[in-house]
Amino acid sequence: MATTKTVKQSRPRRARDSLSREIIVAAAEAVVQRDGLDRLTFQAIGEELDAHPTSIYRHFRDKDELLLELIDTLRARSYAGAxxxxxxxxxxxxxxxxxxxxxxxxxxxxxxxxxxxxxxxxxxxxxxxxxxxxxxxxxxxxxxxxxxxxxxxxxxxxxxxxxxxLPDEVRDADELTWQMDYRRLDLAEYPNIAWVGENLPGIRDPxxxxxxxxxxxxxxxxxxxxxxxxxx
Missing domain, CATH: 1.10.357 (Tetracycline Repressor; domain 2)
Structure with a gap:
């Protein structure tokens, strides 16, 4: 019985001269927004752009330089004309x-x-x-x-x-732990905290x-x- 092999179609790599600092920074932001800052690597950016990771080194010396550029881009976006x-x-x-x-x-x-x-x-x-x-x-x-x-x-x-x-479930658990820990305090040892009671703001209270x-x-x-x- 003949078997059929599925051949994975790979997209052609982006041309080296088609990259720019702006394009790379935009791709870096997309990676962080989707996967988190810990996953930001030249490899991940290369995959985002269909480019070889080494081509990014033509524009940025290392990840630290790229991160600084990204942070400044985000600041400029927020502060522009404000x-x-x-x-x-x-x-x-x-x-x-x-x-x-x-x-x-x-x-x-x-x-x-x-x-x-x-x-x-x-x-x-x-x-x-x-x-x-x-x-x-x-x-x-x-x-x-x-x-x-x-x-x-x-x-x-x-x-x-x-x-x-933080992930939603971790953030919610942290907030609940904060509230429960205060309610469990010894009233004799912490009389002032007991005095304010429910008036004590939560850790996310703006x-x-x-x-x-x-x-x-x-x-x-x-x-x-x-x-x-x-x-x-």
Whole structure:
């Protein structure tokens, strides 16, 4: 009895000169969105593009260089045309904070890598310092407060984004464990936690981030030399 063999049809490889940095970065984003950051390799990108992995080295030295380019591309997409100075310097700082927060939450897989400094991030710092300068702050305080604000936004949002990047079942189990652990605490040993009871926000409650941001912004506004001069 004759047997029939199925011959797998392979698609022709993409021509080496048909690749570009933009095409490779787009393919890298597709791989991460579908398979996760841990699966991002030149081999995976090559399969995504029907190209030999070695052809990617003509455009990027290694995965780290590619990842930096991808992160900067995502930032530019989120920030493009959004940071525009207005007459209200505090409103500008608040809008910038939410813009950065929303960007992290849009791409949670890259939360930790986004701490790396890139040209788009420099523009963000320029915007923060400009707003503080319009509030009457001098060079030293403008630089310090811009850095403090940036660190708060990125650190708090990174925690939120890292949770969002988890599989749904893991994230839900973590939230439930958080709630149950607090309910099981010894009331005599932790009387203050017992006192707040159900008022304690969950680990994914966005109010914690929003409250931290507002507390810092209110402090910056209250200390502003411009406001002090107007109230004198």
């Amino acid at each position: 940071m525009i100075a207005t007459d209200d310097w505090m409103a500008d700082l608040r809008a910038q904070a939410h813009l950065i927060h929303d960007h992290y939450m849009r791409y949670p897989e890259f939360a930790l890598q986004m701490a790396l400094r890139r040209p788009t991030d420099f523009k963000s710092m320029e915007f923060s310092i400009g707003a503080l300068r319009r509030g009457g702050y001098g060079p030293e305080e403008s630089a310090l407060y811009a850095r403090a604000l940036g660190q708060l936004i990125r650190s708090a949002t990174s925690i939120q984004a890292a949770l969002e990047a 109010r914690a981030w929003e409250t931290a941001l507002e507390l810092l912004l209110e402090s910056i506004e209250r200390r502003a030399p411009r406001n002090a001069a107007e109230g004198a």
